[in-house]
Amino acid sequence: MGDARSEILQGTLDLMVLQTLEAMGPLHGYGIARRIEQVSEDALQLNQGTIYAALLRLQQRRWISASWGTSDNNRKAKFYAITRAGRRQLAEETANWSRIAGVIGRLLRLSER
Amino acid sequence: MRAFLWTMLSRIRGVFGARRLDDDFSREVAAHVDMLTADNIRHGMTPDEARRAAIVRFGGPMQIKEQQHDDRGLPFIETTLQDVRYALRSIVKYRASSIVAIATLAIGIGAGTAVFGIASAVLLRPLPYRDPDRLVRVFETNPLKGWTRNIASPANYADWKTQNTVFTDVAAYEQFSSNGSGAGDVFLTGVGEPQGLKALGVTGNLLNVLGTAPLMGRTFTDDETFEGKARVVVLGYGLWQSAFAGDPAIIGRTITLSGRTYDVVGVMPRGFFFPGRDVQIWLPVAYQPSLFVNSRRPHWLGVVARRRPGVSLPQAQDEMTSIARGLERQYPDTNTQMGVRLENFHDSLAFEPRPALLMLSGAVGVLFLIVCANIANLQLGRAVTRARELAIRRALGAGRGRLVRQLLTESLVISVVGGALGLALAAGAGTVLSRFAAAAVPLFADVRVDRSVVLCAIALSLVAPLVFGVLPALASSTPERLSDRGATSSRSTGMLRSVLVAVEVALSIVLVVGSMLLVRSLLRLQDVDPGFNPDRVVAFTLTLPGARYPNAQARLLAYREIERRLREQTGVQSVGATSTLALRGFTWTGDSTVEGRAPTDYERELRHQSVTPDYFKTMGIRLLEGRWFDDRDRIDQPPTAIVNEALAKKYFRGADALGKRITYGRPTDKNPWITIVGVIADEKQDGLDKPAQPAAYASIAQQMSNPLTFVMRASIPTDSAIALARQQVGAVDKDLALTDVTTMQAVVDESMGDHRFRTTLLSAFAGIALFLAALGIYGVLSYFVSQRSRELGIRLALGAKRSALFALVIGQGIRPVLAGAIIGLIGALALTSVMQSLLFGVQALDPPTYAIALALLGTIAIIACAVPALRATRVDPLVALRDE
Numbered sequence: 001m002g003d004a005r006s007e008i009l010q011g012t013l014d015l016m017v018l019q020t021l022e023a024m025g026p027l028h029g030y031g032i033a034r035r036i037e038q039v040s041e042d043a044l045q046l047n048q049g050t051i052y053a054a055l056l057r058l059q060q061r062r063w064i065s066a067s068w069g070t071s072d073n074n075r076k077a078k079f080y081a082i083t084r085a086g087r088r089q090l091a092e093e094t095a096n097w098s099r100i101a102g103v104i105g106r107l108l109r110l111s112e113r
Numbered sequence: 114m115r116a117f118l119w120t121m122l123s124r125i126r127g128v129f130g131a132r133r134l135d136d137d138f139s140r141e142v143a144a145h146v147d148m149l150t151a152d153n154i155r156h157g158m159t160p161d162e163a164r165r166a167a168i169v170r171f172g173g174p175m176q177i178k179e180q181q182h183d184d185r186g187l188p189f190i191e192t193t194l195q196d197v198r199y200a201l202r203s204i205v206k207y208r209a210s211s212i213v214a215i216a217t218l219a220i221g222i223g224a225g226t227a228v229f230g231i232a233s234a235v236l237l238r239p240l241p242y243r244d245p246d247r248l249v250r251v252f253e254t255n256p257l258k259g260w261t262r263n264i265a266s267p268a269n270y271a272d273w274k275t276q277n278t279v280f281t282d283v284a285a286y287e288q289f290s291s292n293g294s295g296a297g298d299v300f301l302t303g304v305g306e307p308q309g310l311k312a313l314g315v316t317g318n319l320l321n322v323l324g325t326a327p328l329m330g331r332t333f334t335d336d337e338t339f340e341g342k343a344r345v346v347v348l349g350y351g352l353w354q355s356a357f358a359g360d361p362a363i364i365g366r367t368i369t370l371s372g373r374t375y376d377v378v379g380v381m382p383r384g385f386f387f388p389g390r391d392v393q394i395w396l397p398v399a400y401q402p403s404l405f406v407n408s409r410r411p412h413w414l415g416v417v418a419r420r421r422p423g424v425s426l427p428q429a430q431d432e433m434t435s436i437a438r439g440l441e442r443q444y445p446d447t448n449t450q451m452g453v454r455l456e457n458f459h460d461s462l463a464f465e466p467r468p469a470l471l472m473l474s475g476a477v478g479v480l481f482l483i484v485c486a487n488i489a490n491l492q493l494g495r496a497v498t499r500a501r502e503l504a505i506r507r508a509l510g511a512g513r514g515r516l517v518r519q520l521l522t523e524s525l526v527i528s529v530v531g532g533a534l535g536l537a538l539a540a541g542a543g544t545v546l547s548r549f550a551a552a553a554v555p556l557f558a559d560v561r562v563d564r565s566v567v568l569c570a571i572a573l574s575l576v577a578p579l580v581f582g583v584l585p586a587l588a589s590s591t592p593e594r595l596s597d598r599g600a601t602s603s604r605s606t607g608m609l610r611s612v613l614v615a616v617e618v619a620l621s622i623v624l625v626v627g628s629m630l631l632v633r634s635l636l637r638l639q640d641v642d643p644g645f646n647p648d649r650v651v652a653f654t655l656t657l658p659g660a661r662y663p664n665a666q667a668r669l670l671a672y673r674e675i676e677r678r679l680r681e682q683t684g685v686q687s688v689g690a691t692s693t694l695a696l697r698g699f700t701w702t703g704d705s706t707v708e709g710r711a712p713t714d715y716e717r718e719l720r721h722q723s724v725t726p727d728y729f730k731t732m733g734i735r736l737l738e739g740r741w742f743d744d745r746d747r748i749d750q751p752p753t754a755i756v757n758e759a760l761a762k763k764y765f766r767g768a769d770a771l772g773k774r775i776t777y778g779r780p781t782d783k784n785p786w787i788t789i790v791g792v793i794a795d796e797k798q799d800g801l802d803k804p805a806q807p808a809a810y811a812s813i814a815q816q817m818s819n820p821l822t823f824v825m826r827a828s829i830p831t832d833s834a835i836a837l838a839r840q841q842v843g844a845v846d847k848d849l850a851l852t853d854v855t856t857m858q859a860v861v862d863e864s865m866g867d868h869r870f871r872t873t874l875l876s877a878f879a880g881i882a883l884f885l886a887a888l889g890i891y892g893v894l895s896y897f898v899s900q901r902s903r904e905l906g907i908r909l910a911l912g913a914k915r916s917a918l919f920a921l922v923i924g925q926g927i928r929p930v931l932a933g934a935i936i937g938l939i940g941a942l943a944l945t946s947v948m949q950s951l952l953f954g955v956q957a958l959d960p961p962t963y964a965i966a967l968a969l970l971g972t973i974a975i976i977a978c979a980v981p982a983l984r985a986t987r988v989d990p991l992v993a994l995r996d997e
Contacts, residue, residue, distance in 0.1 A: 029141065030148045047172025048145065052138075056184055060123040061116035073151075077144045078137075 013046075013054045015097065018090040021064060021082040028069075028077035029055060055080060063089050127186035128194075138181055142174050196522035203499075203523060210495050211527065213888070214488045218531025218577060220881060221484030223538030226570045228477040228874070230543055232470045233565050234558040235463050241385050243324030244419075249429060250461035251283070251416040254452040258717050262454060262464070264288050266412045269440060269451070271405035273416065276436045279429040280418040284319035286388070287398060288415045289699075296392045298656045298820060298852045299370045304356050309656075309852040311391050312370070314398040320347065322419050323387060330364040330379035333397055343399035346370070347379040349386075352393040370396070372660030372848075388415070388462065389556030409447040411701070417458060430455045462557050468950050469871045475944075476624055480878045481573065483620045485580040487885040490613045492524065492581065493606050494892050496589030503589060517586045524582025525575075532574025536567065584609065607897070611929040614889045618933025618970065619940060621882040625966040626941040628879035630948060630955055631872040633962060637954035638865055644796035644805070645695055646733030647857035649826055651834045652694060654853045655842065656820035665748075665817035671845060672813065672821060676725055678841045684829035685837070689728030692818035693720075695796045695857075696864045705809075707764050708774040708786060715779050716764060720798065720808040723818035729755075729793060731824050732857075739771045739791035746790075746812040753815070755791040760807035775809065787811075800864050802953040824857065831856055871951065883973055886933075890977040894926040898981045902988050910990040922985045926978035934970060938963065 020035050021027060027035065032055075033048040058064045063086035069079040082090070127134060146167050153163035168174065204211040239245050251273060252262040265273075265285070274283040289297050296311040320332035328350065337343050348363070357363050366377050375396065386392065420429055433453040441448045456464070463470075496503070503516060511519075540562045554560060588606050655675070662668045672690060679688045693700040705719035726742035728734075737758060746753045754775070761770035774786040787809070795805035813821070827834040835854055842849050855863075862869075898905070905918055946957045955962070 028144070028148075030145045033145075048149065048170055049142070049172040049174065049177035052141075052177060052181055053184060056181060057120075060120040062119045063116075071148070075144060075148065076140070077148070078141045 011093075013050070014058060015090070015093050017051065017054050017058060017080075018063065018082060018086055018093070021080060022087065022090055026069075026079040026081040028071060028079050030077070031071075032080065058086065061085075061089075124185065124187050128190050131182070131186055131191070134185055135178070135182060138178060142171070142178065146171055146174065192518075193522060196519045197526055199519065200523035200526040204527065207495055207498075210491050214491050214527050215531045215534065217484050217487055217885060218528060219534035219538055221481045222532045222535030222570055222573045222577070223542065224535075224878065224881075225477045225481050225573050226535060226539035226566055227542040227546060228470075228473050229569045230539060230562065230566045231546065231554060231558075231560050232474050233563075233569075234560045235466055235470055235555060237565070238558075238563075240459055240462075240557075241325060241382075245459060246457065247420045247422075248323070248458035249280070249418045249420055249426065250456045250458045251418055251433065252454040252456070252461075253412060254454045255450050257450050262456075262461075264412050265414045265416050266409050266447075267400065267405050267414055268407060268409040269448070270414050270416050272440055273418075273433065273436060273453070276439070277418075277429075277432060279421055279424045279432045281421050282318050282322050283416060283418040284322040285316045285398075285414040285416045286319055287314035288413055296389075298654065299394070299396075300372075300656070300658060300848060300850055301356060301368065301370055302372075302848050303369045307848045307850045308356065309850040310352065310370070310393045312394045312396055313387070313392045315395050317397055319387075319417065320381075320395065322417055324419070325381065325385050327379040328382040329361075330377070332379055333395075337397045338400065339397075340399045340401055343397035344373070344375045345378045346375045346394055346396045347381060348377060349381055349393045349395075350383040353380045370394075371656070371658035373658075386557060390559065391556050409444060410703070426455060426457065462555060466555055466867065469867060472627075472948060472951060473871060473874055476627060476875050476878050479620050479624055480882055481577075482580070483617050483624075483882045483885050485577055486613045486617045486620070487581075487889050488524075488527070488577075489581040489584055490610055490617075490889045490892055492520075492585035493588060493610050493613070494896055496520075496585050497606055497896065500589070520586035520589065521578060521582050524578035524586070528574045528578045528582075532570055532577070535573070536562075536570040539566065539570065607893075610889075610893045610896075614886070614893055615929040615933035615936070617882075617886040617889045618930050618974070619937035621879070621886040622934055622937025622966060622970060623941045623944055624875070624879040624882045625969060626938075626962060627945055627948060628872070628875040629962045629966050630945060630952055630957065630959060631868075631875050633955045633959065634951070634953040635865070635868050635872045638801050638868055641797070641801040643695065643801060643861055644734060644794055645857070647861050649828065649831075650731065650824050650857040651827065651831055651838065652822055652824050652853070652855050652857055652860065653835070653838060653851040654820050654822045655690075655849060655851065657849070659819075661846075662819070668817050668819055669814060672725070675823070675842055675845050676727070678845065679823070679825055679838060680727075682827075682837055682841065684827050684834070686826045686828060687727055687731040688823065688825045689725045689731035690813070690821040690823045691722060691724045691728050692813075692821060693722040693798075694822045694824075694860065695732070695798065696800065696860050697798075700798070700808075703777055704779045705764075705807075706776045706778065706780045706782075706784075708776075710780075712780040716807070718806065719760070719775075719777070720806055721777060721811065721816075722808065723811050723813045723816045723821075725813055725821075728824065731826050732796065733826075734796055735794040737792045737794055738769075739789070741791060742810075742812040742814075747814050750815075752785060752787040752811070753790045754787045754809045754811055755793055756789050756810070757793055757795045757805060757808045759795050759805045760809060761792050763807050797864075801861075802868075822853070868953070883970065886970075887973045887977040890926055890930060890974055891980060893929070894922065894978055894981040895984075897925055898922060898985045902985075905985050905988045906990040906992070909988060915986040918988075919982045919986050922982035923975070923978050926982070927974065930970075930974040930978075934967065938967070941966075 016036050017032055020032050020039075024031075024035060029051055030048070033046070033051045036046075036051075055064070055066070059066055059080075063083055064080050065083050066078050066080050068076060071077045146164075149167035149170055150160070150163045153166050154160060158166060171177070240248070242248060251265065252260075253265050253269065254260055254263065267285075270283070270285050277283065287297070296313040299310050299312040301308045301310050315333070317333040317335045317338040320327075327347065330347075332347060333345065337345055346368070348357070353359060353363060357366075360366070363377050363380060367374050368377060369375075381395075387395070418429075420426070430453075433455060437448075437451060437453045441451060460467075506516060507513075543560055543562060546560065588609055655672075657668050657671055662671060676688050676690065679685055700720045700722050702718045702720050705716040707714075707716065724742070726746075729736065729741060739755070742753070742755065756764075756770060756775075764770070764775065765773060770789050770792050773789050775789065776782070776784040776786055778784045793810075797803070798805055798808065823838070825834060825838060827837075829837070835851075839851055842851060908918065909915070941963070942958065949957045
């Protein structure tokens with residue numbers, strides 16, 4: 001619908017969260033949401049609350065862990081960190097993603113001709 | 114997969130920590146929104162604006178929280194828990210009907226579980242042997258003698274054992290009594306007080322055929338069957354514990370049984386029994402090898418065999434039948450028409466109680482259905498009063514499925530509570546029943562609450578709501594408009610409730626007819642004259658050990674001395690003794706020759722027993738003709754007999770028996786003639802329900818028997834009489850012990866024990882069924898009256914007579930009863946015909962029984978109808994109209 005913001009797939013959000021935590025170290029939910037928005041240069045503007053569904057899913061699978069801590073400006077917040085299983089999963093998904101992206105890219109280029 | 118399992122685990126945990134996790138998440142969301150707000154302020158918004166924008170950006174914290182809540186736990190379980198909580202609330206709210214539902218369910222499930230407990234102990238629980246299904250009991254059959262399941266003669270047993278190819282081995286055990294397991298009495302001395310034990314004589318291979326490994330030591334070897342090698346015993350676990358305090362060094366110890374020494378070679382494990390739990394010790398039969406060759410006429414062996422793998426029971430039966438035919442040709446003298454019957458060993462043990470247990474299981478199933486129908490009825494009644502509540506819930510968005518689910522959850526909660534109570538009831542009933550049912554439950558069965566019994570209670574609790582809950586839930590969740598009168602639903606639920614009442618009535622009739630048949634049988638049985646007077650007579654058995662009382666003379670002296678001492682005690686009126694106590698059923702039988710008949714014309718199955726002269730007087734048996742035994746009937750005088758009326762009638766066909774002569778054995782045996790000196794009225798032998806068989810009595814002076822059962826009529830209390838007997842017997846021989854101590858009244862009661870057991874249970878079931886049916890009728894009719902009080906009021910106001918209203922209501926109530934009664938009578942006709950084998954003196958199609966059952970049901974139905982009908986006539990027209 002002509003909007004520059006895109007709907008994002010569930011699995012994609014999970015992957016983005018994992019990658020963010022891998023790159024930035026432990027972060028709270030707001031931090032993760034901000035970071036994803038920044039990286040996507042606000043192309044992906046999500047309801048920040050939806051990040052929590054992804055965070056719960058990842059926690060339930062033990063790919064990330066969570067604990068209460070204090071933020072930079074002295075606020076109580078829950079911090080998430082990637083686990084070893086999470087890194088394994090991230091590596092797998094990244095490879096997977098590149099493969100699919102490659103395939104789709106080729107497919108789109110083909111149909112452009 | 115791993116990730117999936119972690120997720121499930123985490124969700125399950127989520128169910129329990131739901132509240133804490135909700136709070137945790139609320140704080141997290143609050144922190145997020147705060148940070149977002151702070152950032153917004155930093156970007157120049159006013160605090161209010163900043164906060165509103167933050168909430169928009171976050172995207173509806175409430176929805177997110179709810180979504181999070183569902184994702185975290187298991188919504189299905191949580192809804193169920195919520196339904197359970199709701200169910201508990203509504204159970205408390207509709208207290209009266211809930212209590213009725215739970216109580217009736219507890220009775221239904223309790224009765225079902227208790228009966229199942231007994232049936233499973235007798236019919237289902239595997240016997241403690243290796244591959245018990247391959248064990249077979251082998252009986253002799255003989256139409257000439259009326260035998261269908263008889264014990265075997267040693268020589269027949271030996272031929273079966275050597276000639277067959279279908280069994281891995283064939284073993285035998287002695288059956289010298291029909292009391293209990295057929296085990297005899299031995300006396301353990303040298304370990305505390307002399308102690309009477311139930312001992313079973315077995316062939317050396319018996320315990321190996323059963324295949325249960327001993328706890329300690331070994332079982333017997335084949336050659337220990339025979340005299341000379343047989344001074345060895347195997348102890349039961351219970352005896353090892355009680356008499357030897359579980360002595361771990363018991364193997365090899367020498368013990369003294371009835372004056373002879375034996376080596377203990379083995380101890381059987383706990384829980385082992387053979388063939389009943391009363392047997393405490395096993396010892397070899399100790400026969401001469403020649404006995405297994407020559408002894409073909411007397412029959413006293415129970416025979417157990419183990420089928421070879423791959424051989425079916427019919428195959429084994431075929432081969433054994435052809436072996437029996439061969440023996441018949443070879444030994445026409447003894448084996449004419451002698452056949453063989455094979456039964457699965459467990460089935461043979463459960464042969465007698467099975468029909469009654471199956472009947473009771475069926476009856477308790479019917480009772481369970483009635484209970485369910487009754488609760489369905491209650492639920493329907495309640496659903497109508499709840500129509501408003503349900504309509505509101507529907508209006509608030511609950512779908513039909515959701516309502517049905519919630520109503521079913523309610524049923525399940527009621528059922529589980531009722532089931533738990535029922536199990537407790539069954540456990541309590543189990544202990545009462547097993548005492549009460551001692552005569553009805555065979556000796557091998559151990560009635561207790563085990564896993565299968567608990568599973569049965571659980572299964573019933575889960576099945577019940579399906580039976581009683583689904584219909585009302587469907588009926589009361591049908592969409593209808595929000596009205597506080599529920600008038601639309603009342604028609605269809607009213608119809609449904611009438612059908613349920615008819616079902617209850619029909620099922621109740623079946624139970625009532627069945628129980629009436631049993632009650633009438635029992636009354637007939639109690640009216641039967643046993644042929645003796647059991648009042649104030651105690652009985653006990655004495656066995657003189659062969660080691661110290663080697664011959665008839667020594668035994669006669671000892672028995673006479675005991676009798677004399679007892680007779681002289683104050684309070685003792687009379688003392689006698691017999692080799693076979695009335696109603697105990699077991700005695701020696703044999704062919705008999707009547708003087709003057711053709712050499713081929715002889716009688717079979719004459720029962721003979723030996724008595725002391727005072728036996729008849731003590732038992733109150735009537736002399737019809739001739740004289741009692743006295744000092745004339747000595748060993749050096751011609752043999753004499755007293756015979757019963759059954760013999761006089763059968764052998765002499767109405768002619769006078771007195772002075773006639775008979776012998777034991779066939780004409781060709783040329784045994785000495787015995788003169789009949791007296792004829793007595795029959796005493797019952799096998800049971801009150803069985804006609805007396807021809808019997809001849811000899812005096813112990815001429816025909817010694819050991820053991821003897823003493824009977825003593827005394828005016829002193831039973832306990833003192835027994836103590837007196839113990840003391841006087843001890844004075845004659847301190848190593849003698851009394852066994853099978855009882856009263857004749859108890860013997861009579863015991864012989865009716867199984868009748869009484871099934872009659873009491875079935876009557877209780879029928880009583881409950883009737884009560885529940887009445888409750889159902891009452892409930893439906895009360896509802897009818899309360900729903901139509903307005904109409905009734907109008908009718909009254911328009912001049913209807915009160916008696917007409919009464920008739921109207923009664924007519925309404927009696928319709929389903931009539932329908933149910935007709936269906937029930939047809940069902941009863943069909944079902945009770947299978948009960949014929951359980952009845953005595955009553956036909957299954959006994960018209961008075963049906964009349965009584967109908968009258969009973971009619972009375973109860975009319976009472977149940979009359980209460981609401983009376984209420985209808987008391988309707989005040991003004992109040993009824995103003996109520997609107």
